[in-house]
Amino acid sequence: MDRNESCLSATDRMIDMMDVGVFAVDRELHVRSWNAFMVAHAGKGRREVLGRSIFEVFPELPRSWLQKKFDRVFALGAPSFTSWEQRPWLFRLPHNRPITGGVDCMQQDTRLVPLKNGDGEVALVLVCVFDVTDAAMLQRRLAETVTALEAERAEQQKLIARLAEAQEQLVQSEKLAAIGQLAAGVAHEINNPVGFVMSNFRSLEQYLDGAFALVEAFDRHIDLLPDAARTAIEKLKSDMDYEFVADDARSLVAESRDGLERVKRIVADLRDFSRVGETDWQWASVHGCLDSTLNVVMNEIKYKAQVVKDYGELPQIECMPFQLNQVFLNLLVNAAQAIEGQGSITLRTRAEAEQVVIQIADTGCGMPPDVLRRIFDPFFTTKPVGKGTGLGLSVTHSIIGRHHGSIAVDSTPGQGTTFTLRLPVRQAAAQSTADREVQAA
Ligand SMILES: Nc1ncnc2c1ncn2[C@@H]1O[C@H](COP(=O)(O)OP(=O)(O)OP(=O)(O)O)[C@@H](O)[C@H]1O
Ligand SMILES: [Mg+2]
Secondary structure, three states: OOOOHHHHHHHHHHHHHHEEEEEEEOOOOOOOOEOHHHHHHHHHOOHOOOOOOOOOOOOOOHHHHHHHHHHHHHHHHEEEOOOOOOOOOOOOOOOOOOOOOEEEOOOEEEEEEEEEEEOOOOOEEEEEEEEOHHHHHHHHHHHEEEEEHHHHHHHHHHHHHHHHHHHHHHHHHHHHHHHHHHHHHHHHHHHHHHHHHHHHHHHHHHHHHHHHHHHHHHHHHHHHHHHHHHHHHHHHHHOOOOOHHHHOOOOOOOOHHHHHHHHHHHHHHHHOOOOOOOOEEEEEEEEHHHHHHHHHHHHOOOOOOEEEEEEOOOOEEOOOOHHHHHHHHHHHHHHHHHOOEEEEEEEEEEEEEOOOEEOOOOOOOOHHHHHOOOOOOOOOOOOOOOOOOOOHHHHHHHHHOOOOOOEEEEEOOEEEEEEEEEEEEOOOHHHHHHHHHHHHO
């Protein structure tokens, strides 16, 4: 045995000890060496395979594909490989793990390494088969776990969205209930004194009429009085400017009666507001809702804005009027709050096919796009702490949604904002259109 041979056999022994399948094939793809790993895992001894084509040893090999791969390695002298991720196995070798997870044979990475002779030609190709079954199974389990986690995460996102919606509804109904209670309390407190002031006022008016009639009767007979008495009475009348007082008293009474009527109307509107929590569908007039809401918020508006009404002809609509009041209240208060000095708020209405269109336009500060994007988000506010909770528009949005309507906003910073609401006249028609859309989607 020369030095080279002993060297070679030392290399062979080393290859034999490796925990990797290694065998060599020649240009005809006949097996020329076969290490112990291959003996153990292929269940075929050296004598059985040496000199035979690998397609005989492994009849299940993808013949033309593999032939091309070997041809390239022989021609180019560059290594080639296959990975378990693209091709889980090339050689059907059993593996010694319990068979689980759809893995029924050894998962493998394979390398084809060219071995050149002294002339620099590729004489043999070394086929190295790496057992990656453990890693592959682990990676598959990991991928399955990631898929399951992602599905769970998607479920959680849905749950969070549902929770946020439920919370918004809860906050909204609490807010409505609080406003309702407050309004009911105030309305009740004001209603009683207004009631007796009005009744007293009616009596006072009658007494005044009587008193003036009495004075007029005296006037008619004043000539019958002695001179001294007549002069004294005329002086008294002139000192007190009787003609003016008599005239002014009548207009004071008329004006005050008007004022009391207005208070009565506001109290009635406030009582309407105490029913904001009511969710009965009714046929109601949008103009009626707008006007009674205006009455309630007029105090907040009148010093800043002139209210212009540009009402069209509207049919009654099927709605929850107390909730629409809430919508108009939110939009009107926002409009008033957006006006810094003096401005105007225009209420425009028109009927359009089976819808009514309501616009509330202000000449206030307007909104930049980054605010505009978020105005319907619950708790989004640009107002100082204590002034805004950021719920007005999110409540408005859900009420309009419940009415199967839509809300659009158009705003220019420094010029003003217009909210456009569209509400269906009939709910049944709107509901079936919405259902059809859901089904189509
Ligand atoms: N007409 C408007 N003009 C300018 N900005 C507006 C107008 N309406 C709404 N906004 C902006 O949208 C934000 C959200 O409005 P929203 O009514 O939801 O809450 P808020 O008015 O801040 O508080 P809340 O109504 O709960 O008291 C406001 O803070 C404001 O920045
Ligand atoms: Mg608001």
